Amino acid sequence: METVPTETVYGLAAVVADPKAVDAIFRIKGRPQDNPLIVHVDGIHQVGQFAEEPCEAAKKLMEVFWPGPLTLILSKKPDVPDTITAGLDSVALRVPAHPIILDVIQKTGPLVAPSANPSGKPSPTRASHVEQDYEGTICVVDGGNTQIGLESTVVDCRDPQEFVILRPGALDTASLSHVSQIPVRHWKSEEAVSAEGFRSPGMKYTHYKPNASVYWIPSERHPDGTLRASLPDNSLLILHSAGQPELFSGRVVHVEGDFSTMATLLYDLFRWADRIGLQYIYIESLPEESLHPILPALNNRISKAIGAYS
Numbered sequence: 596m597e598t599v600p601t602e603t604v605y606g607l608a609a610v611v612a613d614p615k616a617v618d619a620i621f622r623i624k625g626r627p628q629d630n631p632l633i634v635h636v637d638g639i640h641q642v643g644q645f646a647e648e649p650c651e652a653a654k655k656l657m658e659v660f661w662p663g664p665l666t667l668i669l670s671k672k673p674d675v676p677d678t679i680t681a682g683l684d685s686v687a688l689r690v691p692a693h694p695i696i697l698d699v700i701q702k703t704g705p706l707v708a709p710s711a712n713p714s715g716k717p718s719p720t721r722a723s724h725v726e727q728d729y730e731g732t733i734c735v736v737d738g739g740n741t742q743i744g745l746e747s748t749v750v751d752c753r754d755p756q757e758f759v760i761l762r763p764g765a766l767d768t769a770s771l772s773h774v775s776q777i778p779v780r781h782w783k784s785e786e787a788v789s790a791e792g793f794r795s796p797g798m799k800y801t802h803y804k805p806n807a808s809v810y811w812i813p814s815e816r817h818p819d820g821t822l823r824a825s826l827p828d829n830s831l832l833i834l835h836s837a838g839q840p841e842l843f844s845g846r847v848v849h850v851e852g853d854f855s856t857m858a859t860l861l862y863d864l865f866r867w868a869d870r871i872g873l874q875y876i877y878i879e880s881l882p883e884e885s886l887h888p889i890l891p892a893l894n895n896r897i898s899k900a901i902g903a904y905s
């Protein structure tokens with residue numbers, strides 16, 4: 596078992612065919628047994644080992660977006676172990692776009708690879724994050740900073756009339772429906788508990804939480820550009836639009852409208868705030884989600900870090 600980089604976040608990888616290693620992943624992460632794992636394969640040719648025949652629209656998504664930050668939920672083959680799927684009748688599959696993990700898959704066969712963080716904490720986007728989380732007890736292959744910084748888009752593709760995004764990521768509804776040519780919508784929190792239970796078990800757990808408390812701060816400004824806010828000094832303030840807060844001597848990070856960079860930095864900033872002992876993280880409210888494909892994912896992760904996701 597080792598930690599490997601992907602284009603989204605670092606994953607703690609175990610060979611699918613090694614049940615002891617798969618068990619160890621749950622133990623090391625402190626992950627609830629009812630939260631299923633994503634199977635990482637090296638191409639479409641391996642899908643049939645785990646899933647029943649996907650519909651044509653799902654195949655189009657694979658052809659266009661794999662390798663890439665897209666996880667597809669498909670009906671599983673009966674012999675996929677219950678530990679991987681948490682007893683569900685579906686399986687999650689993705690082809691990651693990073694030469695290191697692809698190289699490992701080619702040598703060992705398919706891998707399960709949850710984000711390498713201890714359950715509930717922000718995912719690691721640098722090798723040093725993993726070293727800090729596990730105090731050097733787990734082997735990390737250092738592939739530098741991950742390119743995207745937020746986990747893959749998880750799409751339930753089992754209904755050929757409509758696909759449902761269970762976890763937003765870098766690929767948004769517009770690009771997914773454009774390629775698949777069928778409607779793609781976001782899962783709604785009211786659907787959390789249905790007759791069949793949670794559609795995606797991961798959704799019911801606290802996620803992405805730093806020790807510092809996270810809050811939105813309204814994007815309101817004085818005519819002179821200063822932010823209307825008085826904040827405690829032991830805070831980190833993350834701004835995406837220009838302008839300084841008035842009367843504030845804490846730390847400020849500006850991403851100047853670059854939401855891709857904000858996604859790449861988000862977990863590192865959460866972790867950094869904890870390392871230097873800041874108590875609060877304030878994040879400027881995000882604009883309308885359609886303005887940038889990563890905005891739904893940023894909104895989802897920050898809302899979960901705040902603990903008030905709806």
Ligand code: TXA
Binds near residue numbers: 632668686708795798
């Ligand atoms: O970007 C990523 O997807 C990263 C990298 C390492 O590949 N992996 C990752 O894995 O984020 P993990 O285990 O941290 O998150 C997987 C999510 C969880 O929310 C889980 O509940 C959901 O995918 N999931 C897995 N199998 C599922 C299934 N059969 N049905 C519904 N949701 C599933």
Ligand code: MG
Binds near residue numbers: 709710718
């Ligand atoms: Mg995770």
